[in-house]
Amino acid sequence: MQNLYIDFDGVIVDTIRVTYDMLERLGVDQTDFEKMSEFYYNLNWKQLLSLTPIINDSFNCLKKISATNKFNIAILTHVNSLDEAVAKINYIRKYYKTVTIIPVPREVSKTKMIEAKNAILIDDYSGNLKEWESAGGIGIQFSTDLNKNKGFKVIDKLDKILDIID
Ligand SMILES: [Mg+2]
Incomplete structure (x- = not known):
């Protein structure tokens, strides 16, 4: 095997598309590595997955x-x-x-x-x-x-x- x-x-x-839509709505600068890391770190994944x-x-x-x-x-x-x-x-x-x-x-x-x-x-x-x-x-x-x-x-x-x- x-x-x-x-x-x-x-x-x-499809978490990628759903989180990018959230980033757009929140106005997070997607080229800002620290802001992006913070966003993903604080994300409520249980809720996100229920919507994805x-x-x-x-x-x-x-x-x-x-x-x-x-x-x-x-x-x-x-x-x-x-x-x-x-x-x-x-x-x-x-x-x-x-x-x-x-x-x-x-x-x-x-x-x-x-x-x-x-x-x-x-x-x-x-x-x-x-x-x-x-x-x-x-x-x-x-x-x-x-x-x-x-x-x-x-x-x-x-x-x-x-x-x-x-
Ligand atoms: Mg992937």
């Missing part, structure tokens, strides 16, 4: 991938605070009881938490994918826009990984 790591924000749920749409039937796709017995699946998600980690775990458990969940402190590369070599990462952020491939892993970009090509294979629905890797 191949190790398959799946990002959460912008892949499983699931992307393209992602949880059912995860279960479908798991049922093939070809992959060891884990959700690998950056977190800004322990509250965020707890809220994400509680949220994911409502939809998927058994999947492994690995929260990674925002300041740490996903490649420092996980042995990336020969493992697959599906992530919407090309920066994470670049680091992953530099560490010997296989990066697949998730985007609802299939034309968003930053040098990685792109999928817009998680079960499409089954068409790419067999």
